[in-house]
Amino acid sequence: xxxxxxxxxxxxxxxxxxxxxxxxxxxxxxxxxxxxxxxxxxxxxxxxxxxxxxxxxxxxxxxxxxxxxxxxxxxxxxxxxxxxxxxxxxxxxxxxxxxxxxxxxxxxxxxxxxxxxxxxxxxxxxxxxxxxxxxxxxxxxxxxxxxxxxxxxxxxxxxxxxxxxxxxxxxxxxxxxxxxxxxxxxxxxxxxxxxxxxxxxxxxxxxxxxxxxxxxxxxxxxxxxxxxxxxxxxxxxxxxxxxxxxxxxxxxxxxxxxxxxxxxxxxxxxxxxxxxxxxxxxxxxxxxxxxxxxxxxxxxxxxxxxxxxxxxxxxxxxxxxxxxxxxxxxxxxx
Amino acid sequence: xxxxxxxxxxxxxxxxxxxxxxxxxxxxxxxxxxxxxxxxxxxxxxxxxxxxxxxxxxxxxxxxxxxxxxxxxxxxxxxxxxxxxxxxxxxxxxxxxxxxxxxxxxxxxxxxxxxxxxxxxxxxxxxxxxxxxxxxxxxxxxxxxxxxxxxxxxxxxxxxxxxxxxxxxxxxxxxxxxxxxxxxxxxxxxxxxxxxxxxxxxxxxxxxxxxxxxxxxxxxxxxxxxxxxxxxxxxxxxxxxxxxxxxxxxxxxxxxxxxxxxxxxxxxxxxxxxxxxxxxxxxxxxxxxxxxxxxxxxxxxxxxxxxxxxxxxxxxxxxxxxxxxxxxxxxxxxxxxxxxxxxxxxxxxxxxxxxxxxxxxxxxxxxxxxxxxxxxxxxxxxxxxxxxxxxxxx
Numbered sequence: 035x036x037x038x039x040x041x042x043x044x045x046x047x048x049x050x051x052x053x054x055x056x057x058x059x060x061x062x063x064x065x066x067x068x069x070x071x072x073x074x075x076x077x078x079x080x081x082x083x084x085x086x087x088x089x090x091x092x093x094x095x096x097x098x099x100x101x102x103x104x105x106x107x108x109x110x111x112x113x114x115x116x117x118x119x120x121x122x123x124x125x126x127x128x129x130x131x132x133x134x135x136x137x138x139x140x141x142x143x144x145x146x147x148x149x150x151x152x153x154x155x156x157x158x159x160x161x162x163x164x165x166x167x168x169x170x171x172x173x174x175x176x177x178x179x180x181x182x183x184x185x186x187x188x189x190x191x192x193x194x195x196x197x198x199x200x201x202x203x204x205x206x207x208x209x210x211x212x213x214x215x216x217x218x219x220x221x222x223x224x225x226x227x228x229x230x231x232x233x234x235x236x237x238x239x240x241x242x243x244x245x246x247x248x249x250x251x252x253x254x255x256x257x258x259x260x261x262x263x264x265x266x267x268x269x270x271x272x273x274x275x276x277x278x279x280x281x282x283x284x285x286x287x288x289x290x291x292x293x294x295x296x297x298x299x300x301x302x303x304x305x306x307x308x309x310x311x312x313x314x315x316x317x318x319x320x321x322x323x324x325x326x327x328x329x330x331x332x333x334x335x336x337x338x339x340x341x342x343x344x345x346x347x348x349x350x351x352x353x354x355x356x357x358x359x360x361x362x363x364x365x366x367x368x
Numbered sequence: 369x370x371x372x373x374x375x376x377x378x379x380x381x382x383x384x385x386x387x388x389x390x391x392x393x394x395x396x397x398x399x400x401x402x403x404x405x406x407x408x409x410x411x412x413x414x415x416x417x418x419x420x421x422x423x424x425x426x427x428x429x430x431x432x433x434x435x436x437x438x439x440x441x442x443x444x445x446x447x448x449x450x451x452x453x454x455x456x457x458x459x460x461x462x463x464x465x466x467x468x469x470x471x472x473x474x475x476x477x478x479x480x481x482x483x484x485x486x487x488x489x490x491x492x493x494x495x496x497x498x499x500x501x502x503x504x505x506x507x508x509x510x511x512x513x514x515x516x517x518x519x520x521x522x523x524x525x526x527x528x529x530x531x532x533x534x535x536x537x538x539x540x541x542x543x544x545x546x547x548x549x550x551x552x553x554x555x556x557x558x559x560x561x562x563x564x565x566x567x568x569x570x571x572x573x574x575x576x577x578x579x580x581x582x583x584x585x586x587x588x589x590x591x592x593x594x595x596x597x598x599x600x601x602x603x604x605x606x607x608x609x610x611x612x613x614x615x616x617x618x619x620x621x622x623x624x625x626x627x628x629x630x631x632x633x634x635x636x637x638x639x640x641x642x643x644x645x646x647x648x649x650x651x652x653x654x655x656x657x658x659x660x661x662x663x664x665x666x667x668x669x670x671x672x673x674x675x676x677x678x679x680x681x682x683x684x685x686x687x688x689x690x691x692x693x694x695x696x697x698x699x700x701x702x703x704x705x706x707x708x709x710x711x712x713x714x715x716x717x718x719x720x721x722x723x724x725x726x727x728x729x730x731x732x733x734x735x736x737x738x739x740x741x742x743x744x745x746x747x748x749x750x751x752x753x754x755x756x757x758x759x760x761x762x
Binding site for chain 1: 460
């Protein structure tokens with residue numbers, strides 16, 4: 035009796051394919067919520083849509099509003115070290131004090147703009163480098179014989195089993211003047227003097243490319259694996275060279291994967307703190323480090339919040355614009 | 369799915385289970401710590417007037433490389449109170465945790481000028497001096513100097529004190545400059561001199577509040593000034609030697625000096641002695657020495673204090689009182705090579721410590737050592753901004 039009921043339930047709903055989704059739909063909390071919703075005339079499908087929105091609301095929007103509120107506050111020697119934004123005045127008035135000087139300071143002192151620009155620069159360069167390293171790997175994986183693909187995928191993910199901090203720290207041992215790399219190159223006779231890589235921006239690039247490579251490979255692989263090889267065969271039949279076929283067919287088709295991978299690398303790289311702090315020199319200017327200095331050295335929580343808000347705007351506005359553009363283009367194609 | 373794939377998935381699952389089991393094994397100790405608030409509230413409800421029932425735990429947050437582990441073990445054996453020991457390497461990190469509140473620490477050890485501001489912010493509870501039976505051991509000279517930061521010593525007891533000076537690799541420095549002015553700030557702040565050591569490496573503390581005043585002492589200005597125009601002079605002087613400084617960092621220099629990776633570090637006295645001791649232990653031919661420059665060096669005090677919201681304030685008092693015992697603090701000083709604020713311990717110190725003028729300076733040098741008062745928000749911003757410009761070289 036029971037299996038019958040379940041069967042009816044699954045088939046009666048439009049199949050969304052993925053097993054995970056079906057699993058979620060079978061979970062008691064979801065079913066209870068869906069039951070509750072149907073009482074109020076809400077379709078269970080809109081509940082599925084609500085889950086990511088609720089997540090964003092709780093873990094993105096709410097913290098952001100707290101930071102946004104803080105950015106209009108004033109520094110104070112107290113616990114916590116900022117003044118409250120609103121106070122109840124004695125005769126029942128609510129007094130709200132907005133301090134805009136946190137934002138005006140960001141424009142007055144060139145330190146902040148230099149940090150933003152240099153962060154963007156480092157993030158763009160390292161995203162491009164990650165793409166150049168990641169694309170051939172993803173391509174190779176997608177073209178590998180089927181039984182190899184899972185082990186190859188495991189090897190890409192495997193580094194995550196070690197702490198991120200330890201992996202970045204290990205690069206210090208490799209890159210330092212008397213480290214493995216220099217010892218190896220000297221032994222080979224390629225160099226006489228040790229290369230100074232550690233505490234330069236080159237070390238930061240290496241660190242970012244290494245740490246974020248899986249985020250580039252995975253979406254690219256997912257995309258390239260789905261590609262129809264017969265397209266390339268057709269191109270070859272029509273006399274297209276493999277090189278030309280790559281740029282005419284594979285690359286444009288891989289575009290969604292490239293864009294997803296680039297975003298996954300670029301966005302965290304802009305705000306990166308650990309890698310420039312450990313591998314970069316004292317002269318490496320990144321917004322993450324500037325934010326740290328404001329927060330920890332100056333104890334200026336309001337100003338560091340303002341830095342964070344501006345950083346978010348700098349990232350979100352172009353990304354939203356880009357996605358709009360992308361959506362428009364797709365609509366045109368269809 | 370292929371056989372190979374299945375084997376892989378099985379292997380991954382096995383590792384995951386093993387990792388989970390390992391994680392669970394480490395859990396009971398944590399649970400013990402986490403369970404304590406409940407115990408406390410219960411005790412409060414039942415018998416509010418009686419002594420609070422505390423777990424036998426004290427959470428200590430102290431500077432890195434700053435304790436003899438044996439001291440902690442002895443304390444645990446003697447009192448049955450477990451020490452959960454955590455470390456930091458900058459006052460800023462400590463202060464941010466304290467200002468956020470609810471840090472969960474019972475004993476913290478900020479430097480005195482930070483302590484003063486934290487007292488003002490209401491971070492610390494007052495010491496219950498009835499519980500500090502070893503108060504009589506304290507040294508009046510240090511009590512006197514620290515009373516500017518903590519009037520009447522209501523909130524803190526000195527743990528160790530020392531100077532910020534120059535640690536150097538004797539061989540590397542004399543090789544490059546036979547008559548190197550090792551007892552003067554000229555060694556690192558005079559461009560012509562510092563340039564000679566750029567190739568072998570100069571490190572400086574990443575602490576604006578200590579390096580910039582030291583530059584001011586070198587320039588003959590008042591190190592404790594809060595005047596932005598004067599601080600700017602220090603910034604300019606430091607910028608001139610910036611190309612010769614390899615890194616600003618507050619803890620890496622101990623190993624770097626000991627391994628012979630660098631030849632000069634502007635750092636804390638005891639850290640340099642620890643580097644010297646590590647080099648001697650490794651027998652790697654590195655000889656590290658320390659000097660408190662003649663123009664005047666920063667004299668700092670690290671103070672043990674109890675946050676107002678400390679979950680185990682009683683245990684914290686027991687811990688601080690234990691550290692005030694002459695034999696205990698003497699053992700600690702002998703190990704970390706820092707002077708302490710305990711008069712009674714001086715008879716028990718190693719000759720190498722008490723007779724070392726770099727650890728316990730002569731009265732004459734003592735007069736030259738300067739102290740720093742807290743910076744207000746604007747002065748702090750100006751100072752940090754100068755520091756960021758120096759560090760980033762722009």
